Each structure stands twice: as C-alpha cells, then as structure tokens.
Amino acid sequence: MSRFAQVWRTSTVRLTATFIAIFVVFAILLMAFIGWQSSVQIQRQQADDIDSEVRLFQRIEATQGIRALAFALNRLSGQPGPGVYFLGDASGQYLLGNMTDVPPDVLIDPGVYSFDYDRPDPLGEDVGNLPDRRKRSGVAVVRSVELANGMRLVVGRDVVERRGYSAIILQSFLVGVVGIILFSVVAGGVTARRVLKRIDTIRDTSTKIMSGNLSERVPITKRNDEFDGLARNLNAMLDRIEQLLQGLKEVTDNVAHDLKTPLTRLRNQAEGALRDTASPQTRERALETVIEESDKLIQTFNALLMIARVEAGAPSGALTEIEISPIVADVAELYTPVAEDEGIEVSTDIAEGVLLRANRELIGQAMVNLLENAMKYAKPEDGSTGRISIGLEKIDANVVITVADNGPGIPEADRIRVLERFVRLEKSRSEQGSGLGLALVNAVARLHGGRFRIEDNSPGVRAVLELPQ
Amino acid sequence: MKILLIEDDREAASYLIQALDEAGHITHHASDGETGYAMASGMDYEVLIVDRMLPRRDGLSIIESLRAEGDKTPVLILSALGEVDDRVTGLRAGGDDYLTKPYAFTELLARIEVLARRSSPAEAATNYSVGGLSLDRLSRKVERDGEAILLQPREFRLLEYLMKHAGKVVTRTMLLENVWDYHFDPQTNVIDVHMSRLRSKIDKGHDTPLLHTVRGAGYMIRE
Numbered sequence: 001m002s003r004f005a006q007v008w009r010t011s012t013v014r015l016t017a018t019f020i021a022i023f024v025v026f027a028i029l030l031m032a033f034i035g036w037q038s039s040v041q042i043q044r045q046q047a048d049d050i051d052s053e054v055r056l057f058q059r060i061e062a063t064q065g066i067r068a069l070a071f072a073l074n075r076l077s078g079q080p081g082p083g084v085y086f087l088g089d090a091s092g093q094y095l096l097g098n099m100t101d102v103p104p105d106v107l108i109d110p111g112v113y114s115f116d117y118d119r120p121d122p123l124g125e126d127v128g129n130l131p132d133r134r135k136r137s138g139v140a141v142v143r144s145v146e147l148a149n150g151m152r153l154v155v156g157r158d159v160v161e162r163r164g165y166s167a168i169i170l171q172s173f174l175v176g177v178v179g180i181i182l183f184s185v186v187a188g189g190v191t192a193r194r195v196l197k198r199i200d201t202i203r204d205t206s207t208k209i210m211s212g213n214l215s216e217r218v219p220i221t222k223r224n225d226e227f228d229g230l231a232r233n234l235n236a237m238l239d240r241i242e243q244l245l246q247g248l249k250e251v252t253d254n255v256a257h258d259l260k261t262p263l264t265r266l267r268n269q270a271e272g273a274l275r276d277t278a279s280p281q282t283r284e285r286a287l288e289t290v291i292e293e294s295d296k297l298i299q300t301f302n303a304l305l306m307i308a309r310v311e312a313g314a315p316s317g318a319l320t321e322i323e324i325s326p327i328v329a330d331v332a333e334l335y336t337p338v339a340e341d342e343g344i345e346v347s348t349d350i351a352e353g354v355l356l357r358a359n360r361e362l363i364g365q366a367m368v369n370l371l372e373n374a375m376k377y378a379k380p381e382d383g384s385t386g387r388i389s390i391g392l393e394k395i396d397a398n399v400v401i402t403v404a405d406n407g408p409g410i411p412e413a414d415r416i417r418v419l420e421r422f423v424r425l426e427k428s429r430s431e432q433g434s435g436l437g438l439a440l441v442n443a444v445a446r447l448h449g450g451r452f453r454i455e456d457n458s459p460g461v462r463a464v465l466e467l468p469q
Numbered sequence: 470m471k472i473l474l475i476e477d478d479r480e481a482a483s484y485l486i487q488a489l490d491e492a493g494h495i496t497h498h499a500s501d502g503e504t505g506y507a508m509a510s511g512m513d514y515e516v517l518i519v520d521r522m523l524p525r526r527d528g529l530s531i532i533e534s535l536r537a538e539g540d541k542t543p544v545l546i547l548s549a550l551g552e553v554d555d556r557v558t559g560l561r562a563g564g565d566d567y568l569t570k571p572y573a574f575t576e577l578l579a580r581i582e583v584l585a586r587r588s589s590p591a592e593a594a595t596n597y598s599v600g601g602l603s604l605d606r607l608s609r610k611v612e613r614d615g616e617a618i619l620l621q622p623r624e625f626r627l628l629e630y631l632m633k634h635a636g637k638v639v640t641r642t643m644l645l646e647n648v649w650d651y652h653f654d655p656q657t658n659v660i661d662v663h664m665s666r667l668r669s670k671i672d673k674g675h676d677t678p679l680l681h682t683v684r685g686a687g688y689m690i691r692e
Contacts, residue, residue, distance in 0.1 A: 291573075298571055309552060333623060334649060337662040361553045364651050 012195045016188030020181060027180055031173040039166060043141075046157045047112075050143050053083075053155050061147055069153075073097060082158040084117070084140050090150035099140065099154070106144050107152045114141045114159070198227045202234065214242050247420075254422035258435065259300065266293045296434075303436040307421065310362065310443040319448065324356040324363060328392045328401060331367035335375070344378050344386040351392050356399050356469055358448055366444040369437035370403040370463050377407035377461065398450070399467045406460040415454040441465065470585050472496045473514040475505030475531065476547065477523050485518075488574050502526025509535055514542055515585045518577075521548035521559065529562040536563035543584035545577070553652060575686035579638040597632035600679050600692040602671060604632050613671060623648065624667050631680070631690040640687035664688055 008014065061069040070087065077085045077098035085097040092107040094100050099117055106113045117140050142156025201219060208216045217238060218231040272278060273286035329350050336346045356363075371388070378386035384406075391402040410418060417423050419442040424435040438452075441463070445452035450467035472489060476482040477500050489496045497514070499505035502523040509517055509531065517535075521528040532544050546564040548555060556567045566580050597604045601614040609625060611618045620628065626648045631639055641660040645651055664680070672678045681689045 294571075295573075306552075330649060330651075334659055334663075337666055338659050341662055359553075361652060365653050368651075368653065 010192065010196055012192040013188070016184070016192055020184035020188060023184060024177055024181060027177055028173075031169070031176065035166065035169040035173070038169070042165065046141060046159075050141070050155050050157060054143055054145055054153070057153055057155065058145070058147065061149075066149065066151070069147075070096060084138075084142065084154075084156045084158055086142075086152075086154035088152040088154075090152070092152055095151070097154070099156075102142075102144075102154055106142065106154065110143075110145050112141070112143050114139065116140075202227075202231065206234075209238065214238070214245065251421050254435075255304070258422050259297065262293050262297050262300075266290055266297070269293065300434040300436065303434055303440060304421070306365070307436065307440050307443045310440070310447050313447070319357045319359055321355055321357050322360055323353060324358060324399060324401075325350055325352050325354050325392060327360060327363050328367060328390065331364055331371060332390045335368075335371045339371075339375055339378075339388060342375065342386075344375060344388055346388050346390065348390045349393070350390070351394060354392060354394055354399055356448075356467060358467065359444075362444045362447065366441045366465065367401070367403075369441050370401075370465070373437050373463070374403050374405040374407075374461070378405035379408075380406050380459065381408055394469070397469050399469055401465040401467070402462060404457045404460060404462040406457065409456060409458075409460050410454055412456070418454065419452065438463075470494045470515045470581075471513070472516050472518060472581065473499065473505070473509055473512070474518045475499045475502070475509070475523060475528065476518070476520040477501060478520070485574070485577075489578070492578055500524075502528070502531055506531045506534060509542070510538065510540065516581045517542055517544045518581065519544055519546055519564070521546055521550065529559065529564075532563040543581075545581055545584060547572075556652060575638070576640050576642060579640045579643060579687060582637050583634050583639070583643070597629070597635065599632055599635045599690050600677065601675075602632070602679055602690075604628060611671075613675065618670055620667075620670060623663070624670065627663060627667055628671070628690075631688065634690075636689065636691045638683050638686050638689050643687070 057069055057072065060072055073085050073087055074096055076083055077096070084099045086099045086102050087095045087097050088102070088107060089095055092102070092104055094102075101117060103113075103115055106115065117138055139159045140156045141159050142154050144152060144154040147153055205216050205218045217235045220228050220231050220235075269286045269289045273283045273290070278286070329348070332346065332348050332350070339346045371390070374388045378388050380386060387406045389402075389404050391400070391404075393400050419438050421439040422435040423439075438454075442452045445465055445467065448467045450465065452463070452465050455462040455464055470493075472494050474482060474485060474489075474496050476485070476498070479500065482498050482500065486496045486498055497508060497512075499508050503525045505519070505523065506526060517532075519528040519531060523531075528546060528548075532546070535542070535544075543565045544563065546559045546567045547570060548559065548567065549570045556569075559567045565584055568577060568580060595606050597606070602611070603613075604611050604625075606629065611620055611625065611628065627644065630644065630647050644660050645653075664682075668678075668680045672680055677692070679690055679692065681691065683689050
C-alpha cells in the first residue's frame, strides 16, 4: 500500500493517470455520438422504406385489385429479412402475412406504432398455426393503414436487427475502451517506471554526496535526453563546488601559514620588549616593529577580504560604464617616479577614450598590483636596465591591459599557479609581499567577465588582463 | 577642539579619549547611538567621530538626522566595513570623511584636524600662501619669493592640497584619496617619491624648508 501511495505521489504517474481518464472519457463520448447518429439514420431509413412499401401496396390494390396485393404480400412475407406484414379484414381478423398477433389498437387507429410481437421463423410454412418453439419474440416498428375496401394493412420492420447493430457498436465500444485503458496503464506505467528510475539514480547520487563523498557524479547515459542534460549540469555544478572547496582548503592552509608567521613575530617582539633586561631603546624599536608587523597583517587581511568579496560578486553593486584610459594612465603616472628612482624605465602606450563596464577602484587596484609586481622583478639577470611597459589597447571587443617587464620571468609550469592565493615562487620568497597581488588581479578579471594570464615576454613577464567591453 | 566620540567599544574609546587629550582636545564620549544623538544635537561640538555600528541606533542614521536638522558639524565615520561602496554609503549619509578600522591614531588625528578646519569660513580661498610660497588656484601659478615654479598638473594638486591645510599634518592616505582619488594603501613608498620631487621643486635653493615630513604620520607645509 505504501509502495502504491509512493508511486501515486510521483508526478509522472499522476499525469499519466489523468491523461488516461481524459482519453477514455473522450473515447466514450465519441463512440456514443457515432452510435446515436447511426441509429437515428437507420430509423429514418426504415420509416422511409415502410412508407414507400405502404404506398406501393395501396397502388397495387387500387390498380390490380386485392388479389394482386395478397399475392405480393405473401411473397414478401415469405422472404427472409426484417420485413413484417399483416393483412386483416375490416374487423382486424388475420388474413395473411408473417405477423399474426397485432394489438387491436394498432388496427383501429391508422398510424405509426412500435410493439412486441412473436416472430415466426421466416422459413416456416403454414404461418397461421406455428408451434411456439418456431416463433421468436421481436419488436416491430409498423405503419398501419386502412385500405379502400376497409381491410387493414400493417407494414413494418423488425427492429431486433437494428438492436443487433447497436449491440455490435456497444460491444466494440467496450472492447475499445478496455483496450485503451489497458494500453495506457501499461504505457504510463512503463514511462513512469523509467522516469522514476532515472530520478532515483540522481537522488541516490545526491544522497551519497550529502553524506560527504563529493567525488560522486550522476551517471550519464548514451541517450542524451533531458535527464542527461540535467545530469551534466549537476555534474558541472558539483565540479565547481569541489573546486571551490578545494580552493577554500588551500586558502585555509595558507592563511594558517601566512598569518601565523607574522603573528608569531609580533608576539616575539612584544615579549622581547617586556623582558626585564631590555633597554628603553630596544623596547622602542620592538614596539615600532610590532606596529609595522600589525600594519602588514592588516594589509594582508584587507587583501584577503577584498579577494573574497570580489570573488563572491561585485563589491560595489553593478559595474558602470567608465573611461578606463585615465585609470591606467593615473596609476602609471603614480608609479613612474618610484620606478625611475629605482633605475627602471617605464614606457606607456595607452589608447585614448577606451570605455569599459568596470569598477574604477578595482581596476585601479589591479593596475597597482601589476605594477608593484613588475617593479619587484624588473631587474634583468644580466644587469642591464630594467624596463616596464604599460599598454592599453582595444582588440576586437576586448580591452587589453598589459604590464610587461624584462626580469627573469616565470617558468611556464608556474604561470597558472602564481595566480592562486599566497603562492609565491621560491625566488621571490625573500621579497616583501603577501602573495595575494596576482590573485586579486585574477579575481578582478573574473568579476569583469574577463581573463588574466601570464605570458612570456622573453625575457620577463607579460601580464595580460583581457576584459570584454 | 571639542570633540564628541560615539563609540561602543569602551577600550577603543578610552584609548582614543586619552590620545586626543594628549593632542590637546577635549573629548566627550557616548557609548550608544541614542545617547550620542542626544549629546550631538544638544551641545556644540567642532567634530563628531561616529562609529558606524552602534547599539540602539546606528551611526549613519544619527548623521542623517543631524543633517536633516541643519546641523553641519563635520563628521568622521569609523567603520570596520571598508569597501568602496560602504564608504560611498557613509559619505552619502552626510559623513565628511570615512576611516576604516583598524586605523593608526595619527591618521585619525590628521583627519579630524583637517575636518575641523574645513568648517571654518576661509574654505574657498582662491589664493594660498605660506611663507614666501604662493599658489593661485585660478591662474594655476606657483611662485616662491617672486620666482615662478613650474609644476606638473599632479604636483600642482598635491601642493594645492597641502597648502589648503597648511600647518596641519596630511597623511599619505589622505593625499592618495584626495589627489589621486584612490582608496587603497600603496604598498611601497609611492607618495614619498612624489613628495620628494615636489620638495626639490619648491624647497631647493632656499634656506628655510617649507615642506616637512612628520615622522610616523605624513607631511605638513608651514613656515
């Protein structure tokens, strides 16, 4: 019972049942209409036949006399078929015909009647004295008339045949309905079963995933139907979730490392300052270091929060259409003196009037990160002058910002890895920095629907920020 | 200067009150929004320091009510929310400046001193002069002792901002926000390099320097 209730609750089964019901009702209505129409048609046909036969007999009686009529009646009565005939004298006494017992009121008042009668076997002889067993009961539709000489003529049709026809319609109708119901139930059941099976598979998979096995995936069949489409989407979603969780785990590990290290230094400095043997100068220096370290921690923390907010979606609501050229030029201008002081040449090639749907602060911050990064590494190994070139151009529907240096570059294998949070290559471990700069640029690129990649500037790094307009 | 601090963190508040006292300011303290609002509208302060998230009534609604009543006292908003949109909401509510926690006390002090100055009427001068240095905002000319100094547009804006707040400490972040209109902390000494270029243009060859570096805080222009 519970199994049935469970199956009944599924929408597929209920939908199938509803359709079966509607289908059956329509089939019944259609068949009833056809049956009714044909019986009306048959009745009308019979009435016409009877009327024309009555007229024929009246003409025979009028033109050829009573004998000819009797002869014709006798012949027709002897033929097999639905025709019933009766000829009686003026008092209604049976003279001839294949119907003997006509109710008296039919004979008294001419008109159209329908009544039960005992039908003789059409092949039987001696019509007047048939034994009971040779009679069958029937229903006749008749017209009775009074002939010119006062005799009564009754012409009619046995309607048992007509009824037989109705019975055939009803029978085929019942067979049809039962067939339809059986077929629909089977077809519906099979469909529902198949659909339920597919859904059960998806539910089983999700149950496994909920219980912690995130590597589980919904199987995809070769049919490539809408369930496979759904399964593919679910799997893509699961891939993304798994990726995010993996990222979160890495970030947590890195946060633990990269925040605990400066916190430990901070604590050591504070402890050192409290030591009895510490001189006032040592204390002051320790406290200054404490402030410096906490400022660095705050910066790292801010950068982390910013990345998280950018990754979660637009931090400042919607992006707005802004001219991006001045932003790139401003940041270039902000950093050029610093670079020059460090002996690095900066060249710019910034296209004017480039518009972009963007967040000004984030693009500015990304530019700052790229430039600070470039400045750290624009020191060629052969000792020649460091160079940074900053570019902004429109390529097709993309705005492309490039910051290139001629430093040692990043090995190809690491070019994707450096975009992750807290990833710093061995060479740069000694350098200052949180390892968050490029991760933020990457997040900003994604927020703007664009891409960020590291290319080979041979020598050096070419950072390319490609944003769709 | 008479200051009202509306801040619910008692430890942060008592540190601020003490530090402001050492800097020569009188500070009143309210530890929740309702009390703060009552004090702000009942007494005359030169600057309000308002924490954004407060018990009983939030900081922004206090500022909005004060502004609706026509109170123009400069307000510095303190908040742990530091994103650009948070800052924009804060300033739109009627705040004059926005400082993200955690902050350095020197930063806060520099900002409230500039704010208090802003409310004084000498705001819209077209001409600034400090010592022998003069800056004309309309003709965009800078002279020192009658000698013209050629400045890049950005250097002009830097000097303009410093001279507008002559005698006050101006922090690097304030310069970045007001001269470049960016709200992030540059990790290297970018502002210092720009300042040293400006200094070489206005102080070079003169016996008395006008542009001073205030250690641990920022810069100041004075005689």
